[in-house]
Amino acid sequence: MQTAERLQQARELLEPRALELVEPSTDRLDAEMSPDSLTAGVQALHDHRWGYLSTITGLDLGPDDGRLEVLYHFCSGGAIVTLRVKLPHEDPKVPTISKIIPSAVIFEQEIEEMLGIDVLDIPIKERLFLPDDWPDGVYPLRKDAQLEGDNE
Protein backbone atom coordinates (compact mmCIF):
# COMPACT_ATOMS: atom_id res chain seq x y z
CA MET A 1 0.00 0.00 0.00
CA GLN A 2 1.24 3.45 -0.84
CA THR A 3 1.77 6.14 1.74
CA ALA A 4 -1.03 8.32 0.31
CA GLU A 5 -3.50 5.45 0.54
CA ARG A 6 -2.55 4.73 4.11
CA LEU A 7 -3.01 8.36 5.04
CA GLN A 8 -6.39 8.43 3.33
CA GLN A 9 -7.45 5.41 5.33
CA ALA A 10 -6.33 7.05 8.58
CA ARG A 11 -8.15 10.22 7.57
CA GLU A 12 -11.41 8.31 7.19
CA LEU A 13 -10.94 6.64 10.56
CA LEU A 14 -10.11 9.84 12.41
CA GLU A 15 -12.37 12.34 10.66
CA PRO A 16 -15.45 11.71 12.83
CA ARG A 17 -13.40 11.93 16.02
CA ALA A 18 -10.85 14.67 15.46
CA LEU A 19 -11.23 18.40 16.04
CA GLU A 20 -9.05 19.16 13.05
CA LEU A 21 -6.98 17.26 10.47
CA VAL A 22 -3.91 18.65 8.72
CA GLU A 23 -1.30 17.17 6.40
CA PRO A 24 1.94 19.05 7.08
CA SER A 25 3.80 16.99 4.46
CA THR A 26 3.09 14.16 2.02
CA ASP A 27 3.91 11.46 4.57
CA ARG A 28 2.11 12.95 7.57
CA LEU A 29 -1.38 13.40 8.95
CA ASP A 30 -1.83 15.34 12.20
CA ALA A 31 -5.12 14.98 14.05
CA GLU A 32 -6.00 17.47 16.76
CA MET A 33 -7.93 15.54 19.44
CA SER A 34 -9.65 16.48 22.67
CA PRO A 35 -8.63 14.46 25.75
CA ASP A 36 -12.11 12.87 25.65
CA SER A 37 -11.93 11.70 22.05
CA LEU A 38 -8.33 10.46 22.25
CA THR A 39 -9.08 6.87 23.20
CA ALA A 40 -11.76 6.63 20.51
CA GLY A 41 -9.20 7.73 17.92
CA VAL A 42 -6.58 5.28 19.16
CA GLN A 43 -9.22 2.52 19.24
CA ALA A 44 -10.21 3.23 15.64
CA LEU A 45 -6.62 3.00 14.39
CA HIS A 46 -6.01 -0.10 16.47
CA ASP A 47 -9.21 -1.90 15.38
CA HIS A 48 -8.34 -1.36 11.73
CA ARG A 49 -4.78 -2.47 12.33
CA TRP A 50 -3.49 0.86 11.14
CA GLY A 51 0.23 0.75 11.86
CA TYR A 52 1.78 0.68 15.30
CA LEU A 53 2.36 3.16 18.11
CA SER A 54 5.89 4.35 17.50
CA THR A 55 6.13 6.53 20.58
CA ILE A 56 4.47 9.25 22.66
CA THR A 57 6.12 12.69 22.80
CA GLY A 58 5.37 15.16 25.58
CA LEU A 59 5.94 18.87 24.90
CA ASP A 60 5.85 22.10 26.84
CA LEU A 61 4.70 24.73 24.36
CA GLY A 62 6.37 27.45 26.43
CA PRO A 63 5.17 30.46 28.41
CA ASP A 64 3.65 32.26 25.39
CA ASP A 65 1.27 29.45 24.62
CA GLY A 66 0.92 28.30 28.21
CA ARG A 67 -0.03 24.74 27.32
CA LEU A 68 1.41 21.26 27.22
CA GLU A 69 0.94 18.92 24.34
CA VAL A 70 1.06 15.16 24.00
CA LEU A 71 1.71 13.59 20.62
CA TYR A 72 0.87 9.98 19.83
CA HIS A 73 2.86 8.90 16.79
CA PHE A 74 1.59 5.97 14.74
CA CYS A 75 3.67 4.64 11.85
CA SER A 76 2.52 2.46 8.99
CA GLY A 77 5.05 1.91 6.22
CA GLY A 78 6.22 5.39 5.27
CA ALA A 79 3.16 7.14 6.72
CA ILE A 80 3.10 8.83 10.13
CA VAL A 81 -0.15 9.74 11.84
CA THR A 82 0.08 11.93 14.94
CA LEU A 83 -2.78 12.37 17.38
CA ARG A 84 -2.21 15.69 19.16
CA VAL A 85 -3.80 16.55 22.50
CA LYS A 86 -3.31 20.03 23.98
CA LEU A 87 -3.55 20.31 27.76
CA PRO A 88 -3.58 23.18 30.27
CA HIS A 89 -0.36 23.82 32.20
CA GLU A 90 -2.24 23.49 35.50
CA ASP A 91 -3.57 20.02 36.27
CA PRO A 92 -3.05 18.38 32.84
CA LYS A 93 -4.86 15.07 32.43
CA VAL A 94 -5.08 12.52 29.65
CA PRO A 95 -6.69 9.10 29.65
CA THR A 96 -4.41 6.07 29.39
CA ILE A 97 -4.36 4.28 26.06
CA SER A 98 -2.66 1.24 27.60
CA LYS A 99 -5.94 -0.67 27.75
CA ILE A 100 -5.87 -0.66 23.96
CA ILE A 101 -2.10 -0.76 23.44
CA PRO A 102 -0.38 -2.34 26.48
CA SER A 103 3.12 -1.32 25.37
CA ALA A 104 2.11 2.35 25.69
CA VAL A 105 2.58 2.20 29.48
CA ILE A 106 6.30 2.82 29.26
CA PHE A 107 5.77 5.98 27.18
CA GLU A 108 2.97 7.13 29.48
CA GLN A 109 5.18 6.68 32.55
CA GLU A 110 7.74 8.85 30.80
CA ILE A 111 5.36 11.77 30.17
CA GLU A 112 4.07 11.51 33.76
CA GLU A 113 7.49 11.88 35.36
CA MET A 114 9.10 14.18 32.81
CA LEU A 115 6.23 16.60 32.27
CA GLY A 116 3.88 16.05 35.19
CA ILE A 117 0.98 15.00 33.02
CA ASP A 118 -1.49 12.92 34.96
CA VAL A 119 -2.27 9.80 32.94
CA LEU A 120 -5.63 8.65 34.27
CA ASP A 121 -5.98 4.94 35.13
CA ILE A 122 -2.40 4.11 34.15
CA PRO A 123 -1.72 0.60 35.46
CA ILE A 124 1.81 1.35 36.74
CA LYS A 125 2.28 4.52 38.81
CA GLU A 126 5.95 3.92 39.59
CA ARG A 127 8.90 5.86 38.31
CA LEU A 128 10.65 4.54 35.28
CA PHE A 129 13.63 6.79 34.57
CA LEU A 130 14.04 9.35 37.37
CA PRO A 131 15.92 8.38 40.56
CA ASP A 132 14.04 7.38 43.71
CA ASP A 133 15.17 10.52 45.59
CA TRP A 134 13.99 12.88 42.84
CA PRO A 135 11.85 15.60 44.49
CA ASP A 136 8.10 15.48 43.88
CA GLY A 137 6.67 18.15 41.68
CA VAL A 138 9.84 18.80 39.64
CA TYR A 139 9.24 17.91 36.03
CA PRO A 140 12.50 18.20 34.11
CA LEU A 141 11.09 18.59 30.61
CA ARG A 142 8.91 21.55 31.54
CA LYS A 143 10.38 24.81 30.32
CA ASP A 144 10.16 26.39 33.81
CA ALA A 145 12.01 23.51 35.53
CA GLN A 146 14.98 24.84 37.52
CA LEU A 147 17.83 22.50 36.76
CA GLU A 148 21.50 22.86 37.35
CA GLY A 149 23.39 23.57 34.16
CA ASP A 150 20.65 25.76 32.73
CA ASN A 151 22.73 28.88 33.23
CA GLU A 152 25.10 27.80 30.48
Place this chain on the structure above:
Amino acid sequence: MTETEKFSIPIGPQHPALKEPEHFVFSVDGEMVTSASVRLGYAHRGIEKSTENRNWAQNLYLLERICGICSHTHALTYCLGVEKLAGVEIPPRANAIRTLVAEMERVHSHLLWLGVAAHEAGFDTLFMYSWRDRETIMDLLEQLTGNRVNYSANVLGGVKFDVDEELAGAILDGLDYLEKRTYHYLDVVTTDAAFLQRTRGVGVMSAERAERLGVVGPTARASSVARDVRIDAPYAGYDEYVPNLIGHTTGDLEARFEVRIKELFESYRLIREILATIPEGELTSRMPRRIKANEAFSRVEAPRGEVFYYLRSNGSDKPDRIKVRTPTLCNMASVLTLVIGQQLADIPMILVGVDPCFSCNDRMVAINRGGRSEEVWTWERLRQYGIDYYGGSH
Protein backbone atom coordinates in the same frame (compact mmCIF):
# COMPACT_ATOMS: atom_id res chain seq x y z
CA MET B 1 -4.94 -25.96 44.94
CA THR B 2 -3.40 -24.18 47.86
CA GLU B 3 -2.26 -20.67 47.43
CA THR B 4 1.52 -20.46 47.33
CA GLU B 5 3.54 -17.51 48.43
CA LYS B 6 5.14 -15.49 45.68
CA PHE B 7 8.93 -15.59 45.57
CA SER B 8 10.59 -12.56 43.99
CA ILE B 9 14.06 -12.46 42.55
CA PRO B 10 15.57 -9.02 42.06
CA ILE B 11 18.16 -8.83 39.30
CA GLY B 12 20.33 -5.76 38.90
CA PRO B 13 21.15 -2.94 38.59
CA GLN B 14 24.48 -4.70 39.04
CA HIS B 15 24.34 -8.35 38.24
CA PRO B 16 26.63 -10.83 36.47
CA ALA B 17 23.90 -11.77 34.02
CA LEU B 18 23.45 -8.18 32.85
CA LYS B 19 25.95 -6.22 30.85
CA GLU B 20 24.36 -2.87 31.57
CA PRO B 21 22.53 -1.31 34.54
CA GLU B 22 18.85 -2.12 34.70
CA HIS B 23 16.71 -3.60 37.43
CA PHE B 24 14.25 -6.42 37.04
CA VAL B 25 12.04 -8.14 39.54
CA PHE B 26 10.94 -11.62 38.55
CA SER B 27 8.38 -13.62 40.52
CA VAL B 28 8.95 -17.31 40.27
CA ASP B 29 7.09 -20.51 41.00
CA GLY B 30 9.91 -23.03 41.38
CA GLU B 31 12.05 -22.43 38.31
CA MET B 32 9.24 -20.90 36.28
CA VAL B 33 8.82 -17.15 35.92
CA THR B 34 5.29 -15.93 36.70
CA SER B 35 5.67 -12.16 36.45
CA ALA B 36 8.28 -9.54 35.58
CA SER B 37 8.77 -5.81 36.02
CA VAL B 38 11.55 -3.41 35.04
CA ARG B 39 13.05 -0.19 36.38
CA LEU B 40 15.19 1.82 33.98
CA GLY B 41 17.05 5.10 34.24
CA TYR B 42 20.38 4.05 35.75
CA ALA B 43 22.11 5.46 32.72
CA HIS B 44 19.74 8.39 32.27
CA ARG B 45 21.70 11.52 31.40
CA GLY B 46 18.97 14.02 30.62
CA ILE B 47 20.12 14.35 27.05
CA GLU B 48 16.76 15.45 25.67
CA LYS B 49 16.65 18.35 28.14
CA SER B 50 20.29 19.23 27.45
CA THR B 51 19.62 19.67 23.76
CA GLU B 52 17.46 22.71 24.57
CA ASN B 53 20.56 24.58 25.86
CA ARG B 54 22.81 23.85 22.90
CA ASN B 55 22.78 25.05 19.35
CA TRP B 56 21.99 22.85 16.37
CA ALA B 57 25.65 22.09 15.61
CA GLN B 58 26.59 21.33 19.25
CA ASN B 59 23.70 18.94 19.57
CA LEU B 60 25.09 16.75 16.85
CA TYR B 61 28.03 15.86 19.11
CA LEU B 62 25.77 15.36 22.12
CA LEU B 63 23.26 13.13 20.38
CA GLU B 64 25.91 11.02 18.70
CA ARG B 65 26.95 10.06 22.25
CA ILE B 66 23.57 8.65 23.23
CA CYS B 67 24.89 5.26 22.28
CA GLY B 68 28.40 3.94 21.81
CA ILE B 69 27.26 1.12 19.56
CA CYS B 70 24.95 2.81 17.12
CA SER B 71 26.37 6.32 17.38
CA HIS B 72 26.17 6.89 13.64
CA THR B 73 22.49 6.03 13.73
CA HIS B 74 21.76 8.80 16.22
CA ALA B 75 23.87 11.37 14.42
CA LEU B 76 22.21 10.38 11.18
CA THR B 77 18.66 10.50 12.53
CA TYR B 78 19.37 13.93 13.98
CA CYS B 79 20.95 15.27 10.79
CA LEU B 80 18.10 13.98 8.64
CA GLY B 81 15.62 15.65 10.99
CA VAL B 82 17.41 18.99 11.11
CA GLU B 83 17.89 19.01 7.34
CA LYS B 84 14.18 18.34 6.97
CA LEU B 85 13.39 21.24 9.35
CA ALA B 86 15.60 23.60 7.39
CA GLY B 87 14.61 22.23 3.98
CA VAL B 88 18.18 21.42 2.99
CA GLU B 89 19.02 18.72 0.42
CA ILE B 90 22.36 17.04 0.78
CA PRO B 91 24.59 15.93 -2.13
CA PRO B 92 24.18 12.32 -3.43
CA ARG B 93 27.75 11.37 -2.57
CA ALA B 94 27.15 12.40 1.06
CA ASN B 95 24.01 10.25 1.13
CA ALA B 96 25.94 7.27 -0.18
CA ILE B 97 28.68 7.71 2.44
CA ARG B 98 26.08 8.02 5.22
CA THR B 99 24.55 4.77 4.04
CA LEU B 100 27.95 3.13 3.82
CA VAL B 101 28.83 4.03 7.43
CA ALA B 102 25.35 2.97 8.57
CA GLU B 103 25.79 -0.48 7.07
CA MET B 104 29.34 -0.84 8.39
CA GLU B 105 27.95 0.08 11.80
CA ARG B 106 25.27 -2.58 11.44
CA VAL B 107 27.97 -5.16 10.72
CA HIS B 108 29.92 -4.22 13.84
CA SER B 109 26.76 -4.12 15.96
CA HIS B 110 25.40 -7.49 14.84
CA LEU B 111 28.80 -9.14 15.37
CA LEU B 112 29.03 -7.53 18.80
CA TRP B 113 25.59 -8.88 19.61
CA LEU B 114 26.49 -12.35 18.36
CA GLY B 115 29.39 -12.40 20.82
CA VAL B 116 27.30 -11.19 23.77
CA ALA B 117 24.51 -13.62 22.97
CA ALA B 118 26.94 -16.52 22.63
CA HIS B 119 28.47 -15.59 25.97
CA GLU B 120 25.04 -15.60 27.65
CA ALA B 121 24.45 -19.04 26.22
CA GLY B 122 27.70 -20.22 27.78
CA PHE B 123 29.40 -20.55 24.41
CA ASP B 124 32.44 -18.39 25.02
CA THR B 125 34.42 -19.80 22.12
CA LEU B 126 31.89 -18.32 19.72
CA PHE B 127 32.03 -15.09 21.68
CA MET B 128 35.82 -14.86 21.33
CA TYR B 129 35.81 -15.70 17.62
CA SER B 130 33.02 -13.32 16.69
CA TRP B 131 34.64 -10.45 18.56
CA ARG B 132 37.99 -11.19 16.98
CA ASP B 133 36.37 -10.97 13.56
CA ARG B 134 34.49 -7.84 14.53
CA GLU B 135 37.86 -6.11 14.82
CA THR B 136 38.08 -6.27 11.02
CA ILE B 137 35.15 -3.92 10.60
CA MET B 138 36.22 -1.78 13.58
CA ASP B 139 39.60 -1.20 11.94
CA LEU B 140 37.89 -0.26 8.68
CA LEU B 141 35.59 2.18 10.45
CA GLU B 142 38.65 3.69 12.08
CA GLN B 143 40.44 3.99 8.75
CA LEU B 144 37.42 5.74 7.30
CA THR B 145 36.55 8.11 10.13
CA GLY B 146 39.46 8.06 12.54
CA ASN B 147 37.32 6.56 15.32
CA ARG B 148 36.28 3.09 16.41
CA VAL B 149 33.08 4.43 17.96
CA ASN B 150 31.40 7.85 17.81
CA TYR B 151 32.62 8.08 14.22
CA SER B 152 31.47 11.65 13.80
CA ALA B 153 31.03 11.03 10.10
CA ASN B 154 28.11 13.46 9.79
CA VAL B 155 27.89 17.20 9.75
CA LEU B 156 24.64 19.09 9.35
CA GLY B 157 24.23 19.17 5.60
CA GLY B 158 26.50 16.26 4.68
CA VAL B 159 29.47 14.20 5.76
CA LYS B 160 33.06 14.89 6.79
CA PHE B 161 34.87 11.98 5.29
CA ASP B 162 35.40 10.73 1.79
CA VAL B 163 36.20 7.24 0.53
CA ASP B 164 39.13 6.82 -1.85
CA GLU B 165 40.15 3.84 -4.02
CA GLU B 166 42.64 2.53 -1.50
CA LEU B 167 40.15 2.55 1.37
CA ALA B 168 37.44 1.03 -0.81
CA GLY B 169 39.87 -1.81 -1.61
CA ALA B 170 40.59 -2.36 2.07
CA ILE B 171 36.85 -2.46 2.86
CA LEU B 172 36.21 -5.01 0.09
CA ASP B 173 39.05 -7.23 1.35
CA GLY B 174 37.67 -7.00 4.86
CA LEU B 175 34.18 -7.95 3.67
CA ASP B 176 35.50 -11.02 1.83
CA TYR B 177 36.97 -12.29 5.07
CA LEU B 178 33.90 -11.41 7.12
CA GLU B 179 31.55 -13.03 4.66
CA LYS B 180 33.42 -16.33 4.89
CA ARG B 181 33.30 -16.15 8.67
CA THR B 182 29.61 -15.23 8.69
CA TYR B 183 28.73 -18.40 6.73
CA HIS B 184 30.53 -20.32 9.42
CA TYR B 185 28.59 -18.58 12.20
CA LEU B 186 25.29 -19.19 10.45
CA ASP B 187 26.22 -22.84 10.27
CA VAL B 188 27.13 -22.94 13.98
CA VAL B 189 23.96 -21.28 15.31
CA THR B 190 21.68 -23.43 13.17
CA THR B 191 23.38 -26.82 13.65
CA ASP B 192 25.26 -26.93 16.95
CA ALA B 193 23.13 -29.23 19.11
CA ALA B 194 24.21 -27.84 22.46
CA PHE B 195 23.62 -24.29 21.31
CA LEU B 196 20.23 -25.06 19.82
CA GLN B 197 19.09 -26.35 23.19
CA ARG B 198 19.40 -22.80 24.44
CA THR B 199 17.67 -21.17 21.49
CA ARG B 200 15.22 -23.42 19.68
CA GLY B 201 11.68 -22.97 20.93
CA VAL B 202 12.83 -20.56 23.67
CA GLY B 203 11.15 -17.16 24.12
CA VAL B 204 8.69 -17.69 21.27
CA MET B 205 6.81 -14.60 20.12
CA SER B 206 3.98 -14.96 17.62
CA ALA B 207 3.51 -12.42 14.85
CA GLU B 208 0.25 -11.28 16.41
CA ARG B 209 1.94 -10.71 19.77
CA ALA B 210 4.89 -8.95 18.18
CA GLU B 211 2.46 -6.60 16.42
CA ARG B 212 0.54 -5.96 19.60
CA LEU B 213 3.67 -5.27 21.66
CA GLY B 214 5.00 -2.90 19.01
CA VAL B 215 8.39 -4.55 18.73
CA VAL B 216 10.81 -3.32 16.07
CA GLY B 217 13.92 -4.36 14.20
CA PRO B 218 15.33 -7.87 13.93
CA THR B 219 13.23 -8.90 16.96
CA ALA B 220 10.05 -8.12 15.00
CA ARG B 221 11.33 -9.59 11.74
CA ALA B 222 12.19 -12.90 13.48
CA SER B 223 8.46 -13.13 14.31
CA SER B 224 7.40 -12.57 10.70
CA VAL B 225 6.52 -8.91 11.15
CA ALA B 226 7.75 -7.22 7.99
CA ARG B 227 9.01 -3.95 9.40
CA ASP B 228 12.19 -2.20 8.28
CA VAL B 229 12.41 1.59 7.98
CA ARG B 230 15.09 1.27 5.29
CA ILE B 231 12.45 -0.33 3.10
CA ASP B 232 9.22 1.25 4.40
CA ALA B 233 10.40 4.86 4.40
CA PRO B 234 13.79 5.00 2.65
CA TYR B 235 16.15 7.71 3.90
CA ALA B 236 19.73 8.73 3.07
CA GLY B 237 20.75 6.45 0.16
CA TYR B 238 18.32 3.58 0.75
CA ASP B 239 16.08 4.36 -2.19
CA GLU B 240 19.10 3.54 -4.40
CA TYR B 241 20.60 0.79 -2.30
CA VAL B 242 17.60 -1.28 -1.34
CA PRO B 243 18.02 -3.99 1.28
CA ASN B 244 16.04 -7.24 1.12
CA LEU B 245 13.88 -7.83 4.14
CA ILE B 246 15.21 -10.74 6.18
CA GLY B 247 12.39 -12.42 8.03
CA HIS B 248 11.74 -15.60 9.91
CA THR B 249 8.56 -17.32 10.98
CA THR B 250 9.33 -19.26 14.14
CA GLY B 251 9.78 -16.23 16.41
CA ASP B 252 12.10 -18.01 18.84
CA LEU B 253 15.65 -17.19 19.85
CA GLU B 254 17.03 -19.30 17.03
CA ALA B 255 15.09 -17.15 14.57
CA ARG B 256 16.55 -13.98 16.10
CA PHE B 257 20.05 -15.40 15.63
CA GLU B 258 19.34 -16.39 12.07
CA VAL B 259 17.78 -13.05 11.13
CA ARG B 260 20.68 -11.00 12.46
CA ILE B 261 23.32 -13.19 10.87
CA LYS B 262 21.53 -13.18 7.51
CA GLU B 263 21.23 -9.41 7.73
CA LEU B 264 25.01 -9.31 7.79
CA PHE B 265 25.06 -10.74 4.26
CA GLU B 266 22.65 -8.03 3.13
CA SER B 267 24.90 -5.39 4.67
CA TYR B 268 27.94 -6.83 2.87
CA ARG B 269 26.02 -6.73 -0.40
CA LEU B 270 24.91 -3.12 0.17
CA ILE B 271 28.41 -1.97 1.09
CA ARG B 272 29.83 -3.54 -2.08
CA GLU B 273 27.12 -1.95 -4.15
CA ILE B 274 27.75 1.47 -2.66
CA LEU B 275 31.49 1.24 -3.24
CA ALA B 276 30.91 0.14 -6.86
CA THR B 277 28.47 2.88 -7.78
CA ILE B 278 29.17 5.80 -5.47
CA PRO B 279 28.33 9.07 -7.27
CA GLU B 280 30.99 11.74 -7.63
CA GLY B 281 30.42 15.17 -6.17
CA GLU B 282 30.38 17.43 -3.16
CA LEU B 283 30.21 16.20 0.42
CA THR B 284 28.23 19.01 2.04
CA SER B 285 25.44 21.52 1.45
CA ARG B 286 25.16 24.83 3.24
CA MET B 287 23.13 24.85 6.45
CA PRO B 288 21.55 27.91 8.02
CA ARG B 289 22.50 28.65 11.64
CA ARG B 290 18.96 29.51 12.70
CA ILE B 291 15.94 27.48 11.74
CA LYS B 292 12.43 28.91 11.46
CA ALA B 293 9.66 27.50 13.65
CA ASN B 294 8.83 24.08 12.30
CA GLU B 295 8.58 20.46 13.34
CA ALA B 296 9.84 17.26 11.80
CA PHE B 297 10.02 13.54 12.40
CA SER B 298 12.97 11.45 11.49
CA ARG B 299 13.12 7.65 11.40
CA VAL B 300 16.15 5.43 10.89
CA GLU B 301 16.57 1.66 11.04
CA ALA B 302 19.25 1.17 13.73
CA PRO B 303 20.82 -2.27 14.11
CA ARG B 304 18.23 -2.89 16.87
CA GLY B 305 15.22 -1.47 15.06
CA GLU B 306 13.52 1.83 14.44
CA VAL B 307 14.94 5.00 16.00
CA PHE B 308 12.38 7.81 16.07
CA TYR B 309 13.22 11.50 16.59
CA TYR B 310 10.77 14.35 16.99
CA LEU B 311 12.38 17.74 16.40
CA ARG B 312 10.88 21.18 16.92
CA SER B 313 12.54 24.46 16.01
CA ASN B 314 11.48 27.95 17.12
CA GLY B 315 13.41 30.33 14.87
CA SER B 316 16.50 30.45 17.08
CA ASP B 317 19.81 28.60 16.76
CA LYS B 318 18.68 26.07 19.37
CA PRO B 319 15.98 23.42 19.24
CA ASP B 320 12.78 23.87 21.20
CA ARG B 321 12.43 20.16 21.82
CA ILE B 322 14.06 16.97 20.68
CA LYS B 323 12.46 13.70 21.57
CA VAL B 324 14.40 10.48 21.11
CA ARG B 325 12.80 7.06 21.07
CA THR B 326 15.18 4.16 20.74
CA PRO B 327 14.33 0.59 19.73
CA THR B 328 15.21 -1.00 23.08
CA LEU B 329 12.34 0.83 24.79
CA CYS B 330 9.88 -0.73 22.34
CA ASN B 331 11.40 -4.14 22.65
CA MET B 332 11.63 -4.09 26.46
CA ALA B 333 7.87 -4.59 26.76
CA SER B 334 8.25 -7.80 24.80
CA VAL B 335 10.89 -9.13 27.21
CA LEU B 336 8.56 -8.58 30.18
CA THR B 337 5.85 -10.68 28.60
CA LEU B 338 8.05 -13.28 26.91
CA VAL B 339 9.75 -14.42 30.11
CA ILE B 340 6.46 -15.42 31.72
CA GLY B 341 6.19 -19.19 31.74
CA GLN B 342 9.85 -19.60 30.88
CA GLN B 343 12.66 -21.08 32.97
CA LEU B 344 14.52 -18.60 35.17
CA ALA B 345 17.80 -19.75 33.60
CA ASP B 346 16.60 -18.66 30.17
CA ILE B 347 16.06 -15.02 31.22
CA PRO B 348 19.51 -13.75 30.23
CA MET B 349 19.12 -15.33 26.81
CA ILE B 350 15.65 -13.92 26.25
CA LEU B 351 16.81 -10.50 27.34
CA VAL B 352 19.83 -10.60 25.10
CA GLY B 353 17.60 -11.85 22.28
CA VAL B 354 16.21 -8.35 21.74
CA ASP B 355 19.77 -6.96 21.75
CA PRO B 356 19.02 -4.45 24.51
CA CYS B 357 21.01 -1.24 24.75
CA PHE B 358 20.44 0.68 27.95
CA SER B 359 22.42 3.79 27.37
CA CYS B 360 20.18 4.24 24.38
CA ASN B 361 17.19 3.65 26.51
CA ASP B 362 18.06 6.02 29.29
CA ARG B 363 18.98 9.48 28.45
CA MET B 364 20.78 12.23 34.46
CA VAL B 365 19.69 15.53 35.06
CA ALA B 366 21.55 17.15 37.94
CA ILE B 367 19.18 19.08 40.10
CA ASN B 368 19.89 22.21 42.09
CA ARG B 369 18.87 21.68 45.69
CA GLY B 370 20.60 24.66 47.24
CA GLY B 371 24.07 24.11 48.65
CA ARG B 372 24.16 20.34 48.27
CA SER B 373 25.97 20.30 45.03
CA GLU B 374 29.45 19.06 45.88
CA GLU B 375 28.97 15.76 44.12
CA VAL B 376 27.30 17.36 41.15
CA TRP B 377 29.37 19.54 38.89
CA THR B 378 27.97 22.42 36.91
CA TRP B 379 28.62 22.56 33.22
CA GLU B 380 30.78 25.67 33.77
CA ARG B 381 32.89 23.85 36.36
CA LEU B 382 33.31 20.83 34.16
CA ARG B 383 34.27 23.00 31.24
CA GLN B 384 36.82 24.93 33.34
CA TYR B 385 38.21 21.63 34.60
CA GLY B 386 38.69 20.51 31.03
CA ILE B 387 40.42 23.74 30.04
CA ASP B 388 42.72 23.62 33.10
CA TYR B 389 43.48 19.96 32.54
CA TYR B 390 44.46 20.23 28.91
CA GLY B 391 45.90 23.75 29.10
CA GLY B 392 47.96 23.03 32.20
CA SER B 393 51.00 20.89 32.66
CA HIS B 394 49.46 17.78 31.00
